[in-house]
Structure formats: structure tokens, C-alpha cells
Amino acid sequence: MPGDRISETDHVSRHFGKSRCDDDGRPLGTAFLPRPNELYLSVNWLEHTGYSSRSEQLREVCTQLANGGMSVRASTRLAVLHLDSLFSHVRSNSLDMRELCAHHEPILPQNPSHSGIYGYTVDDHLIADLMAEAVEEVHKAHR
Amino acid sequence: MHDLNAVSEYAKFKASSAYVTALGTATDVHPDYRTEVAAEVGTDFSVTTNDLNWQRSRRRLFVANSDLLASDQGYVNVLSKFEEVSFSPDMSAFAVLDELRMPEEQIRRQIRKFWADSLLTYRERLSRRLEFLLDAMEEDGEVWSDDSPDSLRMLLRFLESVPDFRYPTVTITPSATFRAQWTAGSDRHFAIDFLPDGQVRLVVFCRDLRHSNRIKRYSGVTSWDSITRDVEPFDIRRWTTDAGR
Numbered sequence: 101m102p103g104d105r106i107s108e109t110d111h112v113s114r115h116f117g118k119s120r121c122d123d124d125g126r127p128l129g130t131a132f133l134p135r136p137n138e139l140y141l142s143v144n145w146l147e148h149t150g151y152s153s154r155s156e157q158l159r160e161v162c163t164q165l166a167n168g169g170m171s172v173r174a175s176t177r178l179a180v181l182h183l184d185s186l187f188s189h190v191r192s193n194s195l196d197m198r199e200l201c202a203h204h205e206p207i208l209p210q211n212p213s214h215s216g217i218y219g220y221t222v223d224d225h226l227i228a229d230l231m232a233e234a235v236e237e238v239h240k241a242h243r
Numbered sequence: 244m245h246d247l248n249a250v251s252e253y254a255k256f257k258a259s260s261a262y263v264t265a266l267g268t269a270t271d272v273h274p275d276y277r278t279e280v281a282a283e284v285g286t287d288f289s290v291t292t293n294d295l296n297w298q299r300s301r302r303r304l305f306v307a308n309s310d311l312l313a314s315d316q317g318y319v320n321v322l323s324k325f326e327e328v329s330f331s332p333d334m335s336a337f338a339v340l341d342e343l344r345m346p347e348e349q350i351r352r353q354i355r356k357f358w359a360d361s362l363l364t365y366r367e368r369l370s371r372r373l374e375f376l377l378d379a380m381e382e383d384g385e386v387w388s389d390d391s392p393d394s395l396r397m398l399l400r401f402l403e404s405v406p407d408f409r410y411p412t413v414t415i416t417p418s419a420t421f422r423a424q425w426t427a428g429s430d431r432h433f434a435i436d437f438l439p440d441g442q443v444r445l446v447v448f449c450r451d452l453r454h455s456n457r458i459k460r461y462s463g464v465t466s467w468d469s470i471t472r473d474v475e476p477f478d479i480r481r482w483t484t485d486a487g488r
Binding site: 117118119120121122123127128129130133134135136153171173175176194195222223225228233 | 342372375376379380382383384385412414415416417418422424432434437444446450458460461462
């Protein structure tokens with residue numbers, strides 16, 4: 101059962117490693133594919149961190165990811181997505197006008213901003229490539 | 244008495260060279276390592292051994308245990324660290340050895356072979372990228388799957404079949420398969436995920452030639468040897484080859 105739905109005016113970040121980006125550090129579509137056994141793509145809800153500046157939000161996200169056992173290093177990165185822009189880009193460009201949605205999926209106590217993007221699977225490469233197109237910012241991960 | 248009919252790795256052979264030379268029955272060595280082995284033990288394996296001349300009924304395959312060290316010497320020490328693997332007489336011992344290898348080891352061998360044998364202009368750059376991905380997977384704590392070596396094999400085979408294609412950006416999917424893509428903008432995107440059993444998953448974004456303000460998008464699954472035919476209507480050569488630029 102998905103958690104609370106996140107407002108489309110908000111932003112999420114996706115943490116990805118070196119094997120999912122191009123030579124310039126931009127995320128490729130594979131950075132936005134959930135794992136085969138996952139029901140959603142793991143992201144972090146930036147506004148949930150309580151900070152207003154992007155750098156503080158991302159620093160908090162990195163702390164939460166690390167607390168949750170993720171390997172957060174300078175070589176890993178965070179892609180920032182605006183949910184409304186993302187969903188409308190996917191809806192208007194996918195073959196089946198795919199509707200995605202984001203839900204809050206907190207992992208307590210380590211990663212309270214953890215959330216999920218629902219509506220596609222590991223086989224939906226076209227959707228993942230569209231998501232890569234919708235990335236607004238890319239930042240190096242740091243704590 | 245055992246015959247050491249195949250040795251999977253140079254390091255293992257090196258460790259067992261005393262055993263091999265003592266018995267004088269090393270009837271084969273993996274072709275990738277013959278030159279090095281010959282240098283090591285002073286034997287010209289390209290002359291004295293030949294896959295085709297194996298006495299098939301006598302073939303037995305031994306692989307080294309994980310605790311075999313390069314410093315191990317002597318018949319008794321080394322013999323105790325090998326384990327016999329049974330296999331069908333109609334199989335190549337090397338195919339059996341490949342199945343026994345860990346996926347990352349198979350991938351590393353494929354990269355080395357690609358580097359050595361390929362005539363593609365971007366061979367060196369792609370080899371470096373693949374090595375980078377191997378390291379990145381380990382650093383990111385990602386795990387290769389049993390399908391990964393086959394996926395890489397299909398990727399390299401496809402690239403060899405389209406030598407006029409430009410250097411692709413290669414990445415790894417969460418299923419640990421290899422994905423190649425050629426992207427030159429939101430209206431020029433072609434990506435191939437190499438799945439097990441010779442299947443591929445394609446994604447194409449391209450300009451609609453009849454309605455230039457629209458972008459056509461396509462995704463689907465096909466066989467690796469049908470890729471170029473299946474994407475022909477999308478005119479991908481305009482941005483995947485130098486000739487199309």
C-alpha cells in the first residue's frame with residue numbers, strides 16, 4: 101500500500117552511481133530504472149527535509165541516505181526532478197500517455213524523506229529515458 | 244595418474260607448472276594463455292598442443308581450488324588443490340571453464356579480448372569505458388548477474404557488425420545487463436539493452452520527417468541480429484554514423 105501522495109509542486113532527488121551516468125556525469129536512463137524486484141523508483145522528497153535552500157536539502161538527503169546504509173561518496177550524484185514537470189513530460193511523450201505518481205515511503209528512523217515514483221517497471225526503458233530528459237539539476241553527493 | 248587437460252587461468256597454471264612438467268602430460272592450455280605459458284615453462288604449446296588433437300575419451304578437466312596460491316609448488320601440494328569437474332564429451336573444456344568463472348571474471352576476459360582483437364576505431368576508448376564500469380559496479384556495491392557476460396558478448400558482437408557506428412555510451416541496467424546508446428539531442432536517441440538469449444530492448448526517439456515539429460518514439464524487443472533492419476524506418480544512421488552527420 102503506497103504512502104501519502106506527494107504534491108506535484110514538490111521536488112525529489114535520485115541518487116545514482118558512476119555506472120549510470122555518461123562521461124560528463126549526466127544521468128542516463130538506467131539511473132531511473134527501478135530494480136527488478138522493486139515496486140517503485142527510490143527517491144528522496146526534498147521539501148520534506150524542512151530546509152529551504154537546495155544545498156541544505158541535498159546535504160540532508162545525503163545524510164539520510166548514508167544513515168540508511170547507502171554508499172554516499174563524491175563520485176555519486178543526485179539528480180533533481182520537479183514532479184509536475186517530470187510527470188507532464190512523461191505523460192505527453194510516452195506511447196501510452198503514462199501516468200506516474202510519487203508517494204512518501206519513509207524508512208524510519210534513518211531515511212524519513214525516502215519516497216517512491218510509481219507507475220512503471222524495470223522493463224520500461226522508454227519511460228526511464230524520458231525521466232532522464234526531465235532532470236533539472238545534477239549535484240555531486242556530499243555530506 | 245591425473246592428466247591436467249585444461250587450465251583455466253595463467254595464474255593457476257603458473258602455480259601448477261611443477262605438476263604439469265613433472266607429469267609431462269599437459270595436453271592443453273587455454274589459447275589465451277599459451278604464449279605466456281610457453282614463456283614460463285619453455286614449451287611451445289602452439290606446436291605441442293592442439294584442441295583438435297585432443298584424445299576426447301581421455302579428457303579430464305581439473306580446476307584449482309580457491310586456496311591455490313601462485314607460490315604453491317610441487318606435485319603433491321598442487322594436486323591436492325585441484326578438483327575434477329565432470330563434463331560431457333561433446334563439450335569444449337573451455338566452455339565448461341567459462342561457465343565456472345565468476346561473471347566479472349568473464350567480463351574482464353571479454354574486454355581484454357576485445358581490446359586485443361577488435362578493429363573498431365574506438366576499441367581503446369570503449370575498452371576503457373568497460374573497465375571503468377567494472378570498477379564502478381564494485382564501488383557502487385552493485386552485483387553482476389549470470390546474464391551479464393552474455394549481454395556484453397552480444398553488445399560487442401553487435402558493434403562489430405556495425406563498424407560505421409560511432410562510439411556509443413555504454414551503461415549498466417539494474418538487471419546488470421549492458422545498454423548502449425547514441426544520443427545527439429531529444430530528437431536523436433537510440434538505445435539498446437542487451438538481454439539474455441540474444442534478445443534486445445530498443446528505444447528510439449527521432450524527428451518525424453513528415454511533421455518536423457513532432458518527435459516519434461518507439462520501444463520494443465527484438466533479436467540482436469534484427470536490430471538494424473527493425474530500426475531502418477527511423478533513419479538512425481543520421482546520428483549513429485559519421486556518414487550521416
